[in-house]
Amino acid sequence: PQPVLVLRFEAGRYAVVPTQPCDGPKGEGWVAAAALEYDARALGPELEEVTSAPGLRVAMAYAGDAILCTAGDCLIREPLYGKARCFLRPEAAARVREAARRLASESRGLRLVLQDCYRPFSVQVRMFERVGPSPYVSHPRTGFAGHTRGVAVDITFETLAGGAVDMGWGYDELSPRSAVDAPVGDEARRRRLLLRQLLTAVGVPAMALARASP
Numbered sequence: 001p002q003p004v005l006v007l008r009f010e011a012g013r014y015a016v017v018p019t020q021p022c023d024g025p026k027g028e029g030w031v032a033a034a035a036l037e038y039d040a041r042a043l044g045p046e047l048e049e050v051t052s053a054p055g056l057r058v059a060m061a062y063a064g065d066a067i068l069c070t071a072g073d074c075l076i077r078e079p080l081y082g083k084a085r086c087f088l089r090p091e092a093a094a095r096v097r098e099a100a101r102r103l104a105s106e107s108r109g110l111r112l113v114l115q116d117c118y119r120p121f122s123v124q125v126r127m128f129e130r131v132g133p134s135p136y137v138s139h140p141r142t143g144f145a146g147h148t149r150g151v152a153v154d155i156t157f158e159t160l161a162g163g164a165v166d167m168g169w170g171y172d173e174l175s176p177r178s179a180v181d182a183p184v185g186d187e188a189r190r191r192r193l194l195l196r197q198l199l200t201a202v203g204v205p206a207m208a209l210a211r212a213s214p
Contacts, residue, residue: 047089059084
């Protein structure tokens with residue numbers, strides 16, 4: 001593979017330039033998202049990759065064509081990532097893995113799904129531009145964006161067969177209905193409580209579970 005420098009990501013493609021002399025075209029070019037592979041070493045020791053395992057599946061919501069929006073509620077309807085890969089700070093990654101291990105050992109017929117993890121600053125800017133001032137998307141420069149620090153993760157349940165379960169809201173539903181204490185059905189409330197208990201037990205602060213927020 002030819003090492004390249006990624007300049008920007010638009011409409012499912014990366015604008016790149018080669019970082020080493022090559023025989024091909026010179027200057028900026030475009031590479032399809034699916035054809036570009038990142039080198040995890042480039043992220044340094046501050047972040048590590050979380051991969052699918054028993055009790056856990058990585059399904060980045062804004063990678064490639066995997067865009068999950070609830071009708072009328074999701075303002076982001078385009079890819080933000082080229083690859084469905086989840087990176088977190090080591091301490092956050094360890095807590096997620098431990099939560100998945102505990103869930104798998106309980107034989108509840110559920111597993112965790114990670115839908116958004118570390119978010120580069122450029123992606124946070126694009127999200128904020130599309131959503132606008134909102135309590136649900138942090139300002140990239142003045143707000144505390146846990147995703148850009150690698151300490152936040154969008155997480156939910158699914159069945160072991162990959163089926164959706166009712167959690168009372170749609171993914172990235174940017175409305176008060178996404179609040180943990182919003183009125184929902186009994187099954188959804190039980191699952192929300194289970195998720196909260198599971199994550200609190202592995203050391204995720206309770207305040208971090210107060211709102212389903214990107």
